[in-house]
Amino acid sequence: MDRIPILKLGEALLVTIQVDMHDRLAMALEEDLTTQIVQHTAKGVLIDISALEIVDSFIGRTLANIAMIAKVLDADTVVVGMRPAVAITLVELGLSLPGVRTALNAERGMAMIRNRIERADLNLRDEEEGGH
Amino acid sequence: MATSTVPIRTGEDVVRVRQEVRRFAIEAGLGLVDQTKIVTAASELARNTLDHGKGGQATIDLVQSGARCGVRIVFEDNGPGIPDIELALKDGYTSGKGMGLGLGGARRLCNEFAIVSEAGQGTRVTVARWK
Numbered sequence: 001m002d003r004i005p006i007l008k009l010g011e012a013l014l015v016t017i018q019v020d021m022h023d024r025l026a027m028a029l030e031e032d033l034t035t036q037i038v039q040h041t042a043k044g045v046l047i048d049i050s051a052l053e054i055v056d057s058f059i060g061r062t063l064a065n066i067a068m069i070a071k072v073l074d075a076d077t078v079v080v081g082m083r084p085a086v087a088i089t090l091v092e093l094g095l096s097l098p099g100v101r102t103a104l105n106a107e108r109g110m111a112m113i114r115n116r117i118e119r120a121d122l123n124l125r126d127e128e129e130g131g132h
Numbered sequence: 133m134a135t136s137t138v139p140i141r142t143g144e145d146v147v148r149v150r151q152e153v154r155r156f157a158i159e160a161g162l163g164l165v166d167q168t169k170i171v172t173a174a175s176e177l178a179r180n181t182l183d184h185g186k187g188g189q190a191t192i193d194l195v196q197s198g199a200r201c202g203v204r205i206v207f208e209d210n211g212p213g214i215p216d217i218e219l220a221l222k223d224g225y226t227s228g229k230g231m232g233l234g235l236g237g238a239r240r241l242c243n244e245f246a247i248v249s250e251a252g253q254g255t256r257v258t259v260a261r262w263k
Contacts, residue, residue, distance in 0.1 A: 023143035
């Protein structure tokens with residue numbers, strides 16, 4: 001069965017969706033990402049959808065689910081690269097992608113994740129110092 | 133361009149419907165945003181045919197009205213039918229695994245939208261998008 005590859009980039013996971021997503025592929029991605037977030041103690045998930053020609057409610061739900069699962073596992077999800085025509089259509093369809101953060105491109109999305117990791121590290125250090 | 137009929141039996145078929153509708157939309161001369169809208173609507177409706185209608189088919193056509201060109205798609209299934217169409221068209225209404233935007237959302241993405249459904253007989257949804 002086809003699978004969407006997941007790359008590890010520091011404390012983040014990078015997913016580039018380059019194929020037309022059907023049901024089983026979406027479900028496999030959910031599972032694989034969940035496993036790898038735990039395995040690599042990833043703090044962020046970057047999903048590049050610049051190759052997607054449409055996002056329907058099924059794909060939207062998949063993205064929202066991934067974001068929710070990642071949140072429970074203490075990782076942030078940022079969806080990047082949405083095409084303008086896809087954005088217009090999403091709004092008209094009424095899809096709001098609850099819990100999904102977005103950035104215009106992979107660079108900005110990665111910066112969002114890095115910021116979050118740095119902030120988390122700082123908080124952790126503060127707490128440790130406070131404890132002494 | 134000849135009529136194209138795509139059977140809808142699996143999730144992969146939904147992808148096939150999208151690809152066919154895209155091909156027709158380009159042929160009809162629709163712009164990128166209009167193409168995206170009708171392909172997205174077709175994806176929602178094909179999924180309805182699969183999930184609620186227990187499978188069926190999509191028939192895709194080029195249509196002409198005066199100087200205007202467009203694409204029309206008819207989704208048919210022999211499933212249980214929709215008991216309350218008004219309710220099914222409301223945002224947030226869902227009986228399946230989607231986000232409850234399928235029917236109402238698809239209607240907003242089309243220029244024409246018609247639905248005929250009878251309990252126990254099945255459902256037929258006809259949509260069109262014009263250039």
